Amino acid sequence: MKKRYLHSLSICLLLFLIVGYMSSCRSKAGDMVVGEAKENFDIEDQKKIGEAIHNAIQSSNQYFTVLEESNYPELYLHLNTMMDQITNTSTVEHREYFDWKISILQNDDEVNAFILPGGHLYIYTGLLKFFQGEHELIGAIAHEVAYADSDLLINQLKNEFGSKKLSKILSNDRSEEVLDEMVRSMKDMVYLDTDVMKADSFCTDIICEFVWDGDGLLSILKRGGTSLEPIDWLQSKPVDNTRIQNLSNLIYDRTESCGMPDSIFHQRYLEKVVGNLP
Numbered sequence: 506m507k508k509r510y511l512h513s514l515s516i517c518l519l520l521f522l523i524v525g526y527m528s529s530c531r532s533k534a535g536d537m538v539v540g541e542a543k544e545n546f547d548i549e550d551q552k553k554i555g556e557a558i559h560n561a562i563q564s565s566n567q568y569f570t571v572l573e574e575s576n577y578p579e580l581y582l583h584l585n586t587m588m589d590q591i592t593n594t595s596t597v598e599h600r601e602y603f604d605w606k607i608s609i610l611q612n613d614d615e616v617n618a619f620i621l622p623g624g625h626l627y628i629y630t631g632l633l634k635f636f637q638g639e640h641e642l643i644g645a646i647a648h649e650v651a652y653a654d655s656d657l658l659i660n661q662l663k664n665e666f667g668s669k670k671l672s673k674i675l676s677n678d679r680s681e682e683v684l685d686e687m688v689r690s691m692k693d694m695v696y697l698d699t700d701v702m703k704a705d706s707f708c709t710d711i712i713c714e715f716v717w718d719g720d721g722l723l724s725i726l727k728r729g730g731t732s733l734e735p736i737d738w739l740q741s742k743p744v745d746n747t748r749i750q751n752l753s754n755l756i757y758d759r760t761e762s763c764g765m766p767d768s769i770f771h772q773r774y775l776e777k778v779v780g781n782l783p
Contacts (some may be wrong), residue, residue, distance in 0.1 A: 641721040
């Protein structure tokens with residue numbers, strides 16, 4: 506009887522040690538524990554969250570139509586060359602860690618763009634056709650990069666969805682419903698006025714280093730943000746006189762000129778971008 510009891514006890518202890526070892530290995534591998542909610546999401550976490558959303562967009566024919574790069578090689582080359590120029594500046598902190606890239610969504614009625622954690626930028630054909638030159642495109646790209654390169658984007662995602670839902674994307678208990686909710690909400694992400702101002706400043710610090718006219722973003726605000734029905738991209742980043750004045754000060758109160766005035770590259774934009782759109 507005693508031997509049988511000791512044998513059973515030994516088996517229980519062995520099972521306990523095996524489970525403990527497996528849990529330890531799982532923790533060391535960095536897997537999320539089911540139900541655990543993180544509060545801080547580091548660079549690797551943000552890249553994984555962005556990759557999950559990106560993959561969902563690519564396979565979500567119900568909500569998005571992605572223009573395949575293989576069908577539009579010249580268009581993608583031009584846009585991603587501009588993205589590379591922007592993100593390889595010293596202003597971009599995560600220039601070497603994030604996968605900065607542009608994808609195009611086909612919908613002329615959606616005048617919008619949004620960026621994912623990790624640096625993947627989506628631009629609708631409607632917004633590309635709204636721009637009047639490369640200076641406006643570069644201004645929009647730099648403004649969006651600001652959110653992903655800082656904590657502004659990931660903090661806004663935490664505010665809208667909560668840390669627990671974001672953590673689910675990193676776990677083995679990923680909920681497709683949670684991911685689907687995020688995918689459909691990215692283009693309508695609304696930022697605080699203070700966050701938008703920070704992104705405007707970041708954008709100006711970048712584009713003033715180049716030859717493009719430095720008031721590209723300002724031009725977008727004046728054309729698409731002050732009307733009774735602002736373009737979709739500016740509905741989530743509201744425009745008022747204060748924002749326009751602050752951005753004007755950032756551009757024109759510099760000791761050196763911001764870019765080269767009138768270098769909007771309108772014709773090249775029509776040929777390289779608009780002319781290659783469906």
